[in-house]
Amino acid sequence: MRTQLAGLDENLLALPLYEDHHRFAARRLAGWCQDRAELWEVPTDRAPDVSGLRILRALGADGWLAFLDPDAPSSGEAAASGDGTGTAPGLNGDFRSLCLAREVLAYADDLADFTFSIQALAATPIIRYGTEEQKRRYLPPMARGELAGSFAVTEEASGSDLAAVGLRAERVPGGYVLDGEKAWIANSGIAGVHCVIARTGEGPGALGLTAFLVPAETGGLSCDRSVRMVAPRSLGHLVLDRAFVPDTSVLGRPGHGFVIASDVLERFRMTVGAAAVGFARRAADAAVGHARERKIYRGSLFDLPSVKAALADSEVALNGAALLVARAAWEIDHGRRGYPRHSSIAKLAATESAQRIVDATVQIFGAAGLVADSVPERLYRQIRSLRIYEGASEVQQMIIAGSLDRKPVPPRAPASADAL
Numbered sequence: 001m002r003t004q005l006a007g008l009d010e011n012l013l014a015l016p017l018y019e020d021h022h023r024f025a026a027r028r029l030a031g032w033c034q035d036r037a038e039l040w041e042v043p044t045d046r047a048p049d050v051s052g053l054r055i056l057r058a059l060g061a062d063g064w065l066a067f068l069d070p071d072a073p074s075s076g077e078a079a080a081s082g083d084g085t086g087t088a089p090g091l092n093g094d095f096r097s098l099c100l101a102r103e104v105l106a107y108a109d110d111l112a113d114f115t116f117s118i119q120a121l122a123a124t125p126i127i128r129y130g131t132e133e134q135k136r137r138y139l140p141p142m143a144r145g146e147l148a149g150s151f152a153v154t155e156e157a158s159g160s161d162l163a164a165v166g167l168r169a170e171r172v173p174g175g176y177v178l179d180g181e182k183a184w185i186a187n188s189g190i191a192g193v194h195c196v197i198a199r200t201g202e203g204p205g206a207l208g209l210t211a212f213l214v215p216a217e218t219g220g221l222s223c224d225r226s227v228r229m230v231a232p233r234s235l236g237h238l239v240l241d242r243a244f245v246p247d248t249s250v251l252g253r254p255g256h257g258f259v260i261a262s263d264v265l266e267r268f269r270m271t272v273g274a275a276a277v278g279f280a281r282r283a284a285d286a287a288v289g290h291a292r293e294r295k296i297y298r299g300s301l302f303d304l305p306s307v308k309a310a311l312a313d314s315e316v317a318l319n320g321a322a323l324l325v326a327r328a329a330w331e332i333d334h335g336r337r338g339y340p341r342h343s344s345i346a347k348l349a350a351t352e353s354a355q356r357i358v359d360a361t362v363q364i365f366g367a368a369g370l371v372a373d374s375v376p377e378r379l380y381r382q383i384r385s386l387r388i389y390e391g392a393s394e395v396q397q398m399i400i401a402g403s404l405d406r407k408p409v410p411p412r413a414p415a416s417a418d419a420l
Contacts, residue, residue, distance in 0.1 A: 006030060006033070006034065006107060006108070006285075007030050007033070007103060007104045007106075007107030007108060007278060007281060007282070008026060008027065008030050008104065009281070009322065012319075012322055012323075012326070013026060013100075015326070017096070017326045017327065017329075017330045018096060018100075018326070019096075021092065021097075022096050022097055022100060025091050025092075025097055025100065025101070026100040026101070026103075026104060029064065029091075029100075029101055029104045029105070030104050032062065032064070033104060033105065033107075033108035033109075033112070034108075036058060036062075037108070039051075039054060039055050039058055039109075039112065040055065040108070040109035040111055040112055047232075048111060048232040048233045048234045048235075049189050049190050049234045051111055051232075052111060052114070052115045052148075052187070052190060052233075052234040053148065053190055055111060055112050055115045055116075056115050056119060056145045056148055057145045057146070058145070059115065059116055059119075059145050060143065060144045060145015060146060061144070061145060064091060064101070064116070065116075065119060065120075065142065065143045065144070065145055066091070066143050067091045067092055067093035067097075067143070068093070068119070068120065068123040068127070068139055068142050068143040069139045069140050069142070069143035070127060070135070070139070071135075071139075071140075072140070072143055094329075094333045095267065095270065095271070095328075095329040095332045095333050096326070096329040096330065096333055098120060098271050098274070098329070099270060099271050099273075099274035099325050099326070099328075099329045100274070101116060102116065102117055102271050102272075102274040102275045102278060103274045103275070103277050103278040103281070103322075103325075104278065105275075105278065106274075106275040106276075106277075106278025106279050106282070107278040107279070107281055107282045108278075110231055110233075110279075110378070110382040111232065111233065113275050113278065114186070114233055114234075117268070117271060117272075117275065118148075118149070118150065118151070118186045118187050119142060119145075119148065119149060119187075120268075120271075121149075121151050121186075121264065121268050122142070122148075122149025122150055122151045122187070122191070122193075122195060123138075123139060123142050123143075123149055124264050124267065124268070125151070125195050125211060125251060125260050125264050126138055126139060126142075126149075126195070126213070126251070127139065128260075128263070128264075129211070129251050129252040129256075129260055130213075130251060131248075133248070134213060134248075134251070138193055138213070141192075147192040147193065148187050148190045148191045148192055149187065149191050149192070149193050149194070149195065150185050150186060150187040150188055150191035150193075150194045150195065150238075151185075151186070151194075151195050151264065152182040152185045152188070152194045152195060152196045152197065152214075152238055153165070153182070153197045153261050153265075154182060154183055154184050154185065155167060155180070155181065155182055155183055156181070156183040160391050160392055160395045162197070162206065162209070162258055162261055162262065163205040163206040163209075163258065164205075165197055165198070165199055165209055165257075166180060166199060167179070167180030167181065167182060167196070167197075167198045167199060167240065168180055168198060168199050169198035169199060169200045169210060169212065171200070172244070174246055174247060175244055175245050175246040175247050175249065176198075176200070176210075176212065176244070176245055176247075176249075176250075177242050177243065177244050178196065178198055178212065178214070178220075178240040178242075178243045178244075178245060179240060179241065179242055179243070180198070180240055181237060181238065181239050181240070182196065182237065182238040182240075183237050184227070184235060184237070185235065185236060185237065185238050186233065186234065186235050187234050187235075188223045188234070188235060188236040188237065188238050189223045189234055189236050190234050191216060192215065192216050193213055193214065193215050193216065194213075194214045194215075194216070194221075194238065195211060195212070195213055195214075195251060196211070196212045196213075196214050196238075196240070197209055197210075197211055197212075197257045197258075197260075197261050198210060198212060198257070200254050200255065200257075202254055202255035203255065206258035207255060207258070208255065209255070209256075209257030209258045209261070210250060210251075210252075210253075210254045210255060210256065210257040211250070211251040211252055211256065211257040211260045211261070212245055212249045212250060212251060213245075213249050213251050214240075214243065214245055214249060218243050218244070218245060219243060219244065220240060220241045220242050220243030220244070221238065221239070221240055221241075221243045222238075222239045222241070223236050223237070223238055223239070224236050224237040224238075224239060229385065230381045230384060230385070231378075231381045231382040231384075231385060265390055265391065266339075266340040266343055266344075267332065267343065268390055269343040269344055269346070269347040269390045269391060269396070270325055270328040270329055270332070270342070270343040270346040270347060272347050272350075272351065272386055272389055272390050273321065273324070273325045273328070273346040273347040273348075273349070273350030273351060274325045274329075274346075274350070275386060276321065276347075276350040276351040276353070276354035276383065276386050277318065277321050277322045277325055277350050277354065279354050279358065279379055279382060279383045279386075280314075280317070280318050280321065280350075280353065280354035280357040280358065280383075281318060281322075282375070282379060283314075283354075283357050283358045283360075283361040283375075283376065283379050283383075284311070284314045284315065284318055284357055284361065286361055286365075286375050286376065286379075287310075287311060287314065287360065287361040287364045287365070288302075288311060290364060290365055290368075291307050291311065291364055301364065307364060310360045310363070310364060311360075311364075313356075313360070314356075314357040314360050314361075317353040317356060317357055318353065318357060320349065320353065321346075321349050321350035321353045321354065322350075324342075324345055324346045324349050324350065325346045325350055327342060327346070328342035328343050328345065328346035329346075338403070340399070340403075341399070341400060341403040344391075344396040344399040344400050344403075345396075345400055347390065347391070347396055348393055348396040348397065348400065351383075351386045351387045351393065352387065352393060354383050354386070355383055355384065355387060358376070358379045358380055358383045359380070361376050361379065362376045362377070362380055
C-alpha cells in the first residue's frame with residue numbers, strides 16, 4: 001500500500017506539478033471512496049445502467065460534480081485552505097483535478113471512474129460552447145447527478161475518423177431532422193441529453209459537421225441496449241430515425257462540430273491515461289501484496305528473482321505513466337499550446353503500460369488471477385478498453401508523429417579549441 005488512502009501516491013502528489021488544493025481534493029476523494037465502497041460492492045452480473053445511475057447520484061449529491069456548473073459556488077477556495085472544514089469537496093474542474101479524480105476512482109472501481117468521466121466528458125462541450133440558455137437547462141442537473149449525459153460521436157463505419165461521420169442532419173423549417181446511427185456510446189441508455197455530431201454539409205469532410213444537444217425524449221430517438229462489453233458498462237447504440245430538433249439545439253454554430261469534438265477529445269485523452277494509472281496502481285499493489293503473502297520454496301513468492309524483476313518493471317512503468325499524465329495536465333492548466341500532443345503521449349504511454357502491468361499481475365497471481373471477479377481478473381477485463389476509447393493507441397501514434405517538428409535542425413558550429 002502506497003499510502004493510508006488507497007489509490008494515492010503521496011510522493012507524486014508532493015511534486016510541484018500539483019498545488020495544495022489538488023492534494024486536498026485527491027485525499028478527500030480517496031477517503032470518500034473508502035467510505036462509500038458499498039456503491040460498487042455488488043455481484044458481477046450487476047446491471048451497469050442501474051449501478052451507473054446510483055453512483056452518478058451519489059457523486060452529485062456529495063458535491064463531486066459541482067464543478068460542471070460554472071454558476072455553482074466554487075469549491076476551489078474551500079479546498080485551497082486544505083483544512084477540510086468546508087463542505088465543498090474541492091474539484092475545481094482543472095485537468096490536474098480531473099486526472100487525479102480519475103486515478104482515485106479507477107483504483108476503487110471501474111464503473112465509478114466510468115460514470116464520473118462520461119459525465120464530465122458530456123458536460124464539457126456545453127460548458128465550452130453552449131449558449132446561456134443551454135447551460136442553464138443542462139448543467140445544474142448534470143452537476144447534481146440528476147441528469148446523465150452522453151457524447152455521441154462514434155459510428156460503426158467511421159470509427160476514430162471524425163471527418164467520416166455519416167449521420168445526417170437535414171435542414172428543415174425551424175430546425176433539423178437527424179437520421180442515422182451512433183455506435184458504442186457511453187451512457188446511451190441512461191442519458192437525459194446526448195451531444196450528437198451530425199453531418200449538415202456546410203463543406204466536405206470535417207467542414208460539414210455540426211454538434212447538437214438532443215434530449216432523450218426526442219421523437220425518433222431510441223437506444224439499442226443489447227451491447228454487452230467485457231467489463232460491465234452502460235454502453236450501446238443510438239438510433240435517430242427522422243428525429244426533429246429545433247434550431248436552439250445547435251451547439252456552437254453550424255459547421256463547427258469537428259472543432260468541438262476534436263477539442264473535447266484532445267482534452268480528455270490525458271484523463272483516460274489517468275484512469276489507466278489508477279488501474280495499474282491497483283494491480284501493482286495487489287501483485288506486491290500477493291507476492292509477499294504467497295508462501296513458496298521455504299520463503300515467499302516475492303523472493304523469486306523473476307517476480308522481483310516483474311514488480312520492478314511494473315513500478316518503473318507506473319511511475320513513468322503517472323508523471324506523463326501529470327505533465328499533460330499541467331500543460332493544459334497553464335495554457336500551453338502544445339498540450340494536445342502531451343495529452344496523446346500521456347494516453348498512449350499510460351494505457352499501454354497499464355495493460356502490461358495488469359498482465360504481469362495476473363501472471364504473478366497464477367491460477368488465482370484467473371478466478372472470475374477476483375481483482376486481477378476484473379482489472380484484466382477493465383483495462384483493455386482504455387487502449388481504444390478516445391482514439392486507439394495507433395491513432396495516438398499518428399497524432400504524436402504528426403506533431404513532431406519537421407524542420408531540419410541546423411548543424412552546430414564546431415567548438416573552438418579555446419572553448420574546450
